[in-house]
Structures are given as structure tokens and as C-alpha cells.
Amino acid sequence: MKQLIYTALILLLTTNFEVFSQDFKMSAEIRPRSEFRNGFKKLRTDSSTPAFFTEQRSRLNLDYSSDKVIMRLSLQDVRMWGETDQIYKSDPAMTTISEAWAQYNFTSKFGLKVGRQIISYDNQRFLGGLEWAQQGRRHDAALFIFDDKAKKFKIHAGLAYNQNGVEPKKVEGNVYLGTNNYKAMQYLWAHKDWEGGAVSGLVFNESYQYGSTTDSVSQRQTLGVVGSKKFGILKVAGEGYYQTGQRGTADVNAYLLDLNFTAKTKLTPITLGYQILSGGDPASGEVTNFTPAYGTNHKFNGFMDYFYVGNPHNDAIGNNVGLQDIYLNTQFKIGKGTLKAQLHQFLAATDVVKSVSSDGVQEIVDGNLGTEIDLVYVNKLSPVATLMVGYSQMFGTSSMEVLKGGDSGLINNWAFVMLTFKPTLFKTKSAN
Template identity: 50%
Template sequence: MKKFTYLTALFLALGYYGVRAQVTVTAEVRPRTELRNGFKTLTDEAKDPAFFTEQRSRLYLDYADSTIKFRVAFQDIRVWGETSQIFKEEYGKTFISEAWGQYYFTNAFSVKAGRQIISYDNQRFLGGLEWAQQGRRHDALLFLYEKGKSKLHLGFAYNQDDDVPEPGFLQAPGAGYYSVSGSYKTFQYAWFNKAITDGSVSLLAFNAGYQNADTTVSYKQTFGFVGSKKLGGVKLAGDFYYQTGELNNNKVSALLAGINATVETPVTPLTLGVEYVSGKDDDDTSTDVTAFSPDFGTNHAHNGFMDYFYVGPANGSVGVTDIYLKTSFKVAGGALNAHVHEFLTGSTQLAEDGTELDKAMGTEVDLVFTKKLKGGVVWNLGYSQMFATDTMEALRGGDKGALQCWAWTMITFKPTLFTSK
């Protein structure tokens, strides 16, 4: 009841101020049904497939005038049936997805603060992860300068948790220790983008600090280059990232490099590419970290839709070389995207007897049909299959001979409920 009252008051306030500014209220309902039988890692005949529907529901409140912009987005994530039909309390699945404000000092220079999406270029290292129902968000302060064909963004974050209650939180032994697993304690970054004729160039420098168990902080730096250029009938795109610094007090030296070419044909565009993500050799006994980690990217968009690599703990420090072919066809009033990936290890891996494993891990085929329906509704239907090798089975377990597949369907409703004139 309180939530409804607060939302009603907010709607009324937005309606009043909408006389002088642009106010938009949009909503999103996105259920996705999945059949998982070898998703993320190999399954075997003794395991049953997983079948479920997960739904994302959002309400976006946007405000903008000549000086400021802000957004508040409420989000609810749930699996169908996990809450009983008759219940008296929720279980913490409803929360704020975004809450940020942006102030424009000039048309070109602004500052943006709050919980927000940070996403650049092909989202290889920094992305919104919107495929995941919950998405990825950062609590950060950004300074943005955008003028003409150039953009420069500076970002800062310092994370803290509430392990030590007030007032000890402010001054106590260990009060600065950050214990949220898998997240950074602090970051600082600079991103520069320049539009060029038929392409663009981006540079990234990202410094992330991670809390160590001994209360010290390790700092890892990632430097990136992303570029694209159209040459005649061919579009070339590539990226290169290098990581250095320390992680858990261990030296870091890792890299990612990728390049692809897209050719328009009379029937369909064809994209052929290769990406190498470094790993750590099995016979490397040093404590050095040589496996590259695309820490904050939208990893589902790369290396196959079955999420065998860099989504959750999958792949460890093996690395990957991904050779892929992508295309798209117009079918039944929609588009059918077809991708084929050939995966090889990004490092030397050994079998239990000490012999070197073959680098080929498997071939993945991804098919996704997308159709826009009336009212802006979008329907997706997907099927993926992994044809694994002995190397994949040795690294992951499971049974390569079993059917390794993933099927899903998703419908997205995203209407505009209100917009001021």
C-alpha cells in the first residue's frame, strides 16, 4: 500500500512539472521461457533438463528539461510460480534498477550521478547486460563532455557495504573493508570516442580496485582500443584490450584481441571474425594472472549464446579462441539470425595423464528469430546447440555424446504510458 501511495504521489508531481519539461513514463514486461539441457556447461543423460519462465517487469520514470535529466526505474524479477498464489509478504525481488540525475553546465558538459548503466562500444568490457533479466548497474559519478564528433567520459566509483552499523561505520577498525563478493571496491576510468568518416575510434583506460582478504586493495588496469571503418563494400571492426596491475596481490598480464569483416551480399550480410581471449597454461606454475577477464561486459553477446564463456564461473582460466560466421535472413515478416562458432582453448591444457589436450573444444550453432508485432511488441524465438569435443568434456565434465541444447522464447511489451506535450 505504501509503495502504491508513493508512486501515485510521484505521478502527480511529474504531471505538474511536466508543464515545463518533458516527462515520460514507460513500462516493460518481458517473460522468457527456457529449456536448458547443456546450457553454460555440458550435461549428461542422468540429468533432467531445466524448464522455467523468468519475468522482468519494469517501470521507467524519465524527466528532462534544458538543465537536468533524471531517471528512476523500478524493477521486479521473478520465476513463474516461485511465490505462492496467496501470500502476505514478498521476498526482496522488487528493487530500484536505475536512479540517476544528470546536470548540464553547458550543452556539451554535464555530470551524472547515481545508479546507472555504463555501456560503451560493442559492450565487450563495459555493457548494460540487458539480456540478463536483472541487467548490470553501477553506483557511480560520471563527468561527460560531448561536442561534435568527439566524446570524453570520466567515471568514478567507491563502494562500501554496511557490515559495521552506525556510528561505528564511520570510524572503527575495519570499517573500510568491502565484503561484497565479485564486485570492485573502487574504479576510475576515461573513455574517449571520435567519429571518423564511415567509422569510429574509441580508447578506454580503466583502473579497478579489489578488496583483498588481508584488507589491502589490489589495482588492475585495463586498456582498450575499439575501432570500425567501412572500406567500399566491406565494414571492418576490431578491438584490443590489455590487462595489467595486480589481482589478489598477483601480477596480471592478459589480453583480448578480435577482428571481423562484414560483407553485404544480394541475399544477406556475412560477418566473418575471430577473437582471442588469453588463458593460463596448465603447466604454468607461477601465480601470475594471464587469463583475461571481460569484467563488466555484456558477455552473452560474444562467444555464443549458450554462455559457455565468461558468464558466471564457466571456463575458469582456460581462455578461448572463437572463430565465427554470422548472418541474417528476412523470414516470415521478421529476421532470422544465424551464428556458427568454432571454439578453441586460449591456452595449453593438459589431460589427467599429462598429455596436451587438443585445442578444439566444440562448435556452437545459434538461431534466433525476431519479429516486431503490433504496438511495438517484440517476439523472439531461439535455439542453440553445442557439438562438444573430448577436450570440452575433459575440461567441463558431462557427456559430449548427450544432446547439448538450449531453446527459448521471449516476448517484450514496452508501452509508453504517459508523455507530456
């Protein structure tokens, strides 16, 4: 990987860009983020000690475009400050290719995009780039694009087929193990804008390898609709998803619903909303808890990542209790910056089992899980530099202790400071 990066840089720095008859741009991103974690993702205990660290993302982006071809190569390094010696030869940091894709436009409306790419739609609830995480989320996929700008209508059809690493002598078999990826996926997304409103529809199929034989593959489908409409100063938005198919050998029957209202006032916009993600039902024998599998989940259900961000929220019998989230969002101008505020009231979407007696009687506790407050200040320092400062606090309940352990009576909070630098290093533009 390092040799590839060095070779690309040498070629770029020794190229006479006057020979380019197309558009080319080189840009960069440096994004260090320092975090104080004191009850992040789970409630702390008396013996817990806070964590403090700085993680940095560095990217070098190369973009090329012509009438027919668009290409992007993004080289990325993610590292924790101090994880290597000041003088070292080996590097445990994650230096990778973030994006490597090319798009060919057959016409002004139709194109094909192939390679490692971000797949992100609408509010990123189900499909998102996960750019809050320093590494982001990427798919190796082919994407057919239809975009009629005059009619404000788009259709995307994507597909992928994943396989384990380089194996030149492989002549048979397609078992895909050892990763958290889907084995294959296909989807269709359509979007329409009109005056004061928009609507999108998604049909997404994913194949998962759950055993070591070729035929041990399950198929899960997610169907979704996302829409919004303005009525004067009021904007109404909502989304609904339904999951069906199979996960392993179990049938899937799960849903997500969200409805919110945003009113523009003289001082600030105010959003009030309700979201529910279905929980598990062990007695049914089905998978009834909804999974927002590929979204930017940090964006939803509180910034302290208690739910759907790589960590379970299961009760004493191992059941995912789903989630209800009543939320209030607003933002204020403060000087040259903006203060964003969110309030979340969390409740379980199904029974929370605290314990099971020797004779099988379950102790059910209250479904109120707690309240979270999120504050984020954003200040664009210059055209290429942005400062973001955040503070969050979770006021958990004894029912949250059942799901997350820890002590809800202790202070559980999280804070961060993030600087983002995104300059354009240089660019060329054709004379045509």
C-alpha cells in the same frame, strides 16, 4: 522497497501534470522469457534432466528532462513464475531500483551524471548493461560527460567508491567485503566518429579488496581500443584489450584481440571473425587469463553461455584455458521478421590438461573444444511488442568434457521464447 514503490506511484497518479514546465514520461516494460535448458552452460550427463522455466522482468520507468537537468528512476521486479503462492504476504522475488540517476548539464557540451546507472560502451565487450539478464548490470557511480556533437567527439570520465551497507555509527575504516563488486573504480573513455568509421579508447582501473585489512587492496588496469572502418560493401572492425596491474598479490598480464570483416551482399550481410582471450599460465606465477569483467558476455562466444558468463572453463589442474573463437554471423529477412544465425568454432588458447600422473607428468589433449550453432528469430509485432525465439546447439568434444564434465556424445541444446512489451504509458511536454 515496496513502500518506496507504492509512494512513488501514489505521488505520480495524484499529481496534476499541467504544472510541469518540463518534459516527463512514464514507460513500462514487461518481459517474460521461457527457457528450455538441456546442456546449457555445461555438457549434460546420462542422468541429467532438462530444465524448463519462465522468468519475468517488469519495469516502471520515470524520465524527466529540462534544459539543465535529466533524471531517471527505474523500478524493477524480477521473478520466476510460480515462486510465490497465489495468495501470499511475503515475496522472495527481487524487487529493486534498477536505475536512479540525475544529470546536470553545466553547458551544452559538459555535464555530470550521478547515481545508479548503466555504464555501457561500444559493443559492450568490456563494459555493458547486461540487459539479456533479467536483472541487468548497474553501477553506483559519478560520470563526467563531454559531448561535442558538431565534432562527433565524446569523453566520459567515471569513478565509484563502494562501501558496505548502511552503518550510521561508522566512524573509521573502509574495508569492503561480502560482495562481488570492485571497491573502487576510475575510467576514461573517448570516442570519435567520422565518415565511414569510428574509434574508441578506454583506460579502466579497478580496486579489489582481497583481505580483511585496509591495505589489502589490489589494482587492475584494462586498456582497450575499439574501431571500425567501411570500404565500400566491406566493413572492418576490431578491438584489443590489455590487462595489467595486480589481482590479489599476483601480477596480471592478459589480453583480448578480435578482428572481423562484414560484407553486405544482395541477400544478407555476412560477418567472419576471429577472437582470442588469453589463457592461464600457472608456471609464470602471474594471472594471464583475460577477464571481460563488466561486459554483456552473453552477446559473445555463443548464446549457450559456456564461456565467461558466471561459470569457469578450467582444466584438470584448475587452469583457465582462455578461448579462441572463429565465428560466422549472418541474418535473413523472413516475412515480417529476421532470422539471425551464428556459427562458432571454439578452441583453447593454451594447453588443456586432462590429467596429471603420480610422477607429475601432464596429459595434454587436443585444443578443439567444439562447435556451436545459434539461431534467433526476431519479429516486431507492433511498435511496443517484440517476439524473439531462439535455438542453440553445442557439438562439444572430449576436450570440452575436461573443462565442463558431462558427455559430448549426447544432445546438448537450449531454446527460448521471449516477449517484450515496452509501451509509453503517458508523457507531458513543455509548451516552450
